[in-house]
Structure formats: structure tokens, C-alpha cells
Amino acid sequence: MAYSFEQHKITGAIEADDEYWRGLEDGKFQLSRCSDCKTWTWPAHFRCGHCGCWEMEWVEMEPKGKIFTYTRSRYAFDRVLERKDDVPYVSVVAEIPEAGNIRVMGVLAGPEEGLAIGAPVRGRILPPSPKTKNYPSIVWELDL
Ligand SMILES: [Zn+2]
Helix, strand or coil: CCCCHHHHCCCCCCCCCHHHHHHHHCCCCEEEEECCCCCEECCCCCCCCCCCCCCEEEEECCCEEEEEEEEEECCCCHHHHHHHHHCCEEEEEEEEHHHCCEEEEEEECCCCCCCCCCCEEEEEEECCCHHHCCCCEEEEEECC
């Protein structure tokens, strides 16, 4: 059976970020901004925190950024036990210059040589899996 974002949606999600997940599902990296004042907003919201506009737009872009910060998990936390076989793993918060330096989190994939704050990264979209609670996901790879 084909994957369906709607079918696997987490109960209680606020839905403002649905387009992000739908985009990943289609292999697209897209982020939201206010359609009036163009302020980038992440996490996504229904309303612009800058000007109060209720219209948001989604802009597709290359998943390229630089590492704002990162951390290495050495423990299988209860809420992400699906990742217990990956421990230790690195989570990255990447700043996206094309989107006003808003920050998007993802797990680091590939070689770690050169891992540092400020290092350039490129995102790769992965299909839904039990490891990501059946959501599509983005992983960051160093792009040195
Ligand atoms: Zn605005």
C-alpha cells in the first residue's frame, strides 16, 4: 500500500506545518513565510508573528544550510526508542540562509569529518519509516 501522509498524521498535530511534511513526502524541501511581509516562520504557524497576517506561503528551495549547533545522543530516549540501534547519533540544527536563517533540525548522516558549528550541510530527504514514526524526514550531510 502506498504511503499517505494523511493516514499517518500524528494525532494532536497543530497542522500549520502539514505542507512541510507533504513536501518532504513529494521529495521537496519547502519552508513557510508570510505572504504579506515575507517574514520566514519556523516552526510553521497559521499567523505571522511579525505583521499579524493570516496568509502563509510555502517556498520550495534547495535543502542547503550551515550548522548552527549540533549534539550527540548517547542514550536511547523513551520517546525515540526507534533510534536505539543508531546510538550514538548526531542531531543537527541547520540554519537555512535562503530562508532568513531559520533553523531546521535533522539527524546527521554520512561521514562526520569536518563536523563543526558553521560547517555547510546539504539535506537529503528520506521516505517514511518506523524509525521516523512514519513521517518522511530530512537528514543533513556535511557539504565541505
Ligand atoms: Zn507578516
